[in-house]
Amino acid sequence: MKKEKYLGVYVSTLNYDEIIADLKTRMAAGEKSTIIAVNPEKLIAAGKDESVKELINSATYQIPDGIGVVLASKLKGGSIKSRVTGIDMMERLIQFAAQENHRVFLYGAKEEVVKKAKENLEAKYPGLQIAGYSNGYVQDHEALVKKINDSGADILFVALGSPRQELWIKKYMNDLNVKVFQGVGGSFDVFAGHVKRAPKLFRNLGLEWFYRLITDPKRFKRQLALPHFLWKILFEKSSSSKA
Numbered sequence: 001m002k003k004e005k006y007l008g009v010y011v012s013t014l015n016y017d018e019i020i021a022d023l024k025t026r027m028a029a030g031e032k033s034t035i036i037a038v039n040p041e042k043l044i045a046a047g048k049d050e051s052v053k054e055l056i057n058s059a060t061y062q063i064p065d066g067i068g069v070v071l072a073s074k075l076k077g078g079s080i081k082s083r084v085t086g087i088d089m090m091e092r093l094i095q096f097a098a099q100e101n102h103r104v105f106l107y108g109a110k111e112e113v114v115k116k117a118k119e120n121l122e123a124k125y126p127g128l129q130i131a132g133y134s135n136g137y138v139q140d141h142e143a144l145v146k147k148i149n150d151s152g153a154d155i156l157f158v159a160l161g162s163p164r165q166e167l168w169i170k171k172y173m174n175d176l177n178v179k180v181f182q183g184v185g186g187s188f189d190v191f192a193g194h195v196k197r198a199p200k201l202f203r204n205l206g207l208e209w210f211y212r213l214i215t216d217p218k219r220f221k222r223q224l225a226l227p228h229f230l231w232k233i234l235f236e237k238s239s240s241s242k243a
């Protein structure tokens with residue numbers, strides 16, 4: 001599979017359609033796949049902690065969620081042209097599940113949030129089978145694994161925030177009969193209508209980060225990761241920029 005490498009971390013160069021097509025083949029072959037969203041903040045964290053790097057690199061698809069990753073690819077002459085965001089990837093998978101009769105399970109967020117996200121998604125995509133859901137605060141993980149397996153789900157979305165959701169997937173994926181695992185952060189809050197995404201104009205201009213900054217100034221510190229990241233990319237040895 002085509003990948004580029006930034007600061008020692010793989011990033012998939014596939015777009016939404018290519019990932020769905022690839023997943024179809026892998027599902028038919030009975031293979032398990034994991035999707036993890038990468039952004040400059042996670043890449044910087046990976047540089048500081050080898051276990052975070054390994055966790056990201058062990059995923060099947062590291063999708064370029066942040067605009068910073070797209071800029072890094074541009075700076076290094078790579079082929080990533082636009083973002084593949086976690087939330088849009090989730091919605092594409094939901095559409096795919098509705099069309100091809102795959103069962104979906106939602107795990108994470110508060111009880112009222114995950115329940116509402118399920119209802120809204122079912123209303124938007126007729127035919128969608130959300131085979132079960134659980135809030136993200138359950139304590140009995142063995143019982144949860146059983147519940148997911150009993151639901152017959154093929155696609156599991158885990159919304160616990162990072163890196164909690166990725167660590168959970170890694171720990172339990174071998175016990176689950178699920179084929180596709182995606183960590184989706186705060187996406188259930190968006191599908192439940194509790195949190196709004198940036199208007200399309202900002203998203204299309206690659207300025208979602210700016211919208212989030214002006215609506216939630218607390219993010220400023222987190223967003224300092226972007227210039228820091230681009231600086232590091234510029235001075236990274238070119239030998240490690242391509243996988």
Ligand code: UDP
Binds near residue numbers: 109161
């Ligand atoms: N969450 C959860 N269980 C926990 C901690 C967090 O289900 O033990 C949920 C929380 O309710 C929220 C999501 O995880 O829905 C965190 O989203 P956030 O936006 O912090 O994640 P990010 O997208 O920044 O990784």
